[in-house]
Amino acid sequence: xxxKVQTLDSWTASRNALATLLGLIFELQxxxxxxTDPGSAYQKAEAQAARILEQLKLLAVLGLREVDSAIANxxxxxxxxxxxxxxxQEADALKTAAKTIAKISGVIDDVVxxxxxxxGLPFI
Amino acid sequence: xxSIGISGPMQVFGRNRRLAAACSLLALSACVNPAxxxxxxxxxxxxxxxxxxxKQRLSAVVAAEQELIRNRLAQERxxxxxxxxxxxxxxxxxxxxxxxxxxxxxCRIVKAGGEAIQEPPGFxxxxxxxxxxxxxxxxxxxxxxxxxxDRAAFSEAMTGLATSIGGVAxxxxxxxxxxxAEADPRLGAIATLAAEAGNLYFAHERQxxxxxxxxxxxxxxxxxVGLLExxxxxxxxxxxxxxxxxxxxxxxxxxxxxxxPKASLSELRAAQNRLFDLVAIYNRHGAxxxxxxxxxxxxxxxxxxxxxxxxxxxxxAAIEALIDLAGTAHETxxxxxxxxxxxxx
Numbered sequence: 241x242x243x244k245v246q247t248l249d250s251w252t253a254s255r256n257a258l259a260t261l262l263g264l265i266f267e268l269q270x271x272x273x274x275x276t277d278p279g280s281a282y283q284k285a286e287a288q289a290a291r292i293l294e295q296l297k298l299l300a301v302l303g304l305r306e307v308d309s310a311i312a313n314x315x316x317x318x319x320x321x322x323x324x325x326x327x328x329q330e331a332d333a334l335k336t337a338a339k340t341i342a343k344i345s346g347v348i349d350d351v352v353x354x355x356x357x358x359x360g361l362p363f364i
Numbered sequence: 365x366x367s368i369g370i371s372g373p374m375q376v377f378g379r380n381r382r383l384a385a386a387c388s389l390l391a392l393s394a395c396v397n398p399a400x401x402x403x404x405x406x407x408x409x410x411x412x413x414x415x416x417x418x419k420q421r422l423s424a425v426v427a428a429e430q431e432l433i434r435n436r437l438a439q440e441r442x443x444x445x446x447x448x449x450x451x452x453x454x455x456x457x458x459x460x461x462x463x464x465x466x467x468x469x470x471c472r473i474v475k476a477g478g479e480a481i482q483e484p485p486g487f488x489x490x491x492x493x494x495x496x497x498x499x500x501x502x503x504x505x506x507x508x509x510x511x512x513x514d515r516a517a518f519s520e521a522m523t524g525l526a527t528s529i530g531g532v533a534x535x536x537x538x539x540x541x542x543x544x545a546e547a548d549p550r551l552g553a554i555a556t557l558a559a560e561a562g563n564l565y566f567a568h569e570r571q572x573x574x575x576x577x578x579x580x581x582x583x584x585x586x587x588x589v590g591l592l593e594x595x596x597x598x599x600x601x602x603x604x605x606x607x608x609x610x611x612x613x614x615x616x617x618x619x620x621x622x623x624x625p626k627a628s629l630s631e632l633r634a635a636q637n638r639l640f641d642l643v644a645i646y647n648r649h650g651a652x653x654x655x656x657x658x659x660x661x662x663x664x665x666x667x668x669x670x671x672x673x674x675x676x677x678x679x680x681a682a683i684e685a686l687i688d689l690a691g692t693a694h695e696t697x698x699x700x701x702x703x704x705x706x707x708x709x
Contacts, residue, residue: 248594255601262608274619289612293605300602301429304422304487307595311489316588320496323581327503330573334566 408505
C-alpha cells in the first residue's frame with residue numbers, strides 16, 4: 241500500500257493563500273506612510289505580516305508532524321532496513337567466498353607440514 | 365628435474381581449456397560494467413549527503429520550536445515547578461531499573477498546578493526513514509564499491525594455494541621415493557589465471573546482486589523519497605518563514621533609522637546593508653539542498669538500467685565464469701597427478 245500524506249492539497253492551498261496575503265501586505269506597505277506608532281496603518285500591516293509568518297511556521301510544523309505520522313503508520317522503514325540488510329549480507333558472502341581460498345591454502349600447508357613431519361620420523 | 369610436462373592429446377586439451385578460460389575472462393570482463401557501478405556509488409554518496417542535511421535541518425526546527433516554547437514561558441512569566449519524580453530519582457539505583465515495566469523516574473518541569481509544558485516536535489519517524497534510506501544507500505555503495513581489497517586478497521590466496529599444492533606434490537614425490545622436485549612453475553601461471561577469473565567473477569557477482577537489490581527496492585525507495593520530498597518542502601517553508609521574520613526585523617530597524625533625522629548615515633548604511641544581506645540569503649536558500657525527488661529519479665534510472673542489463677548473456681557469462689574456475693581447478697588436479705606419478709598424465 242502506498243503511503244500518502246492525506247492533506248497534501250489543502251496544506252499547499254493554505255501555504256499559497258498565506259503567501260498571497262503576505263504579498264498583498266508588502267504591496268500595501270509600499271504605499272503607506274512609514275510610522276513607528278503601533279496604532280499606525282503601517283505598523284498594523286507589519287503586525288499582520290509577522291502573524292502570517294508565524295502561521296506559516298506553524299503550518300510547516302503541522303505538515304512535518306503529518307509526514308511523521310504517515311511514516312509511523314507505514315512499514316517503509318522496516319522494508320528499507322530489510323533491503324539494506326540483504327545487500328550487506330550479499331556483500332559479506334562475496335568477501336567470505338574470496339577468503340575461503342585463503343583458508344584452503346592454509347589447510348594444505350598444514351597437511352604438507354604433517355607429511356613432512358612423518359617423513360622425518362626415524363623408521364621411515 | 366624429472367619432466368612433469370603435459371604432452372600429447374592432454375596438452376592440446378590443456379591449451380584449449382586455457383584458451384577457453386581466456387575467452388571467458390574477456391566475456392566476463394565485458395559484462396562487468398564499471399559505469400553502472402560508479403553511478404550506483406554516486407547515488408549512494410548523494411543520498412547520504414541529502415540524508416545528513418535533512419537530519420540537521422530537522423534538528424534545527426526542533427531547536428527553534430523549543431526556543432519558541434521557552435520564550436513563551438518567560439514572556440507569560442510562567443511559574444515553574446518540579447514533579448515528585450524529581451525526588452524519586454534521588455532514590456533510584458545507579459545502574460538503572462532492572463524491570464523494563466518500571467523504568468527509572470524522570471524529573472520533569474511543570475507549570476504551577478501540575479500542567480505539563482508543551483514538548484517540541486520530535487519527528488522521530490522522519491529521522492528513522494531518513495536513516496533507513498541512508499543505510500540502504502550505504503549498502504548499495506558497499507555492494508558496488510571498491511573491491512580492490514577482495515582482488516588483492518584473492519590473488520594472494522590463489523598464489524598461496526599454488527605454493528601449497530606444489531608443496532603437497534613435492535612431499536608426495538618424496539614419499540613415493542622419487543627425488544623431491546621444485547613446484548612446477550606452471551602452477552603459478554594457473555594461479556594467476558584462476559585469480560583473474562575469480563576477481564572478475566566476484567566483480568560480476570557484486571554487479572548482479574546490485575542490480576537485483578536496486579530493482580527490488582525501487583518501489584520502496586520511490587515511496588520513501590516521496591515522503592521525504594514532502595517533508596523537505598515543509599522544512600523549506602519553516603526555514604524561509606524564519607528568514608523572512610529576520611528580514612522584517614531588519615527592515616523595521618532600517619526604516620526606523622531612515623525616519624530618524626538624528627541617526628547617523630553610517631548607522632543607517634549598516635542597517636540597510638544588513639537588510640540587503642538577509643534578502644540575498646533568503647533568495648539563495650534551498651538552492652544547494654539536494655532534493656530527495658531528484659534522488660528518486662536517479663534511483664528509477666538505475667533500476668531501469670539494471671533491468672535492461674539483466675539479460676541471458678549476463679547469466680551465460682556467470683556460468684562461463686564458473687566453468688572457467690572449475691576448468692582451471694581441473695587443470696591443477698591434472699598437473700598435481702602428473703607430479704605424483706612422476707610423468708605425463
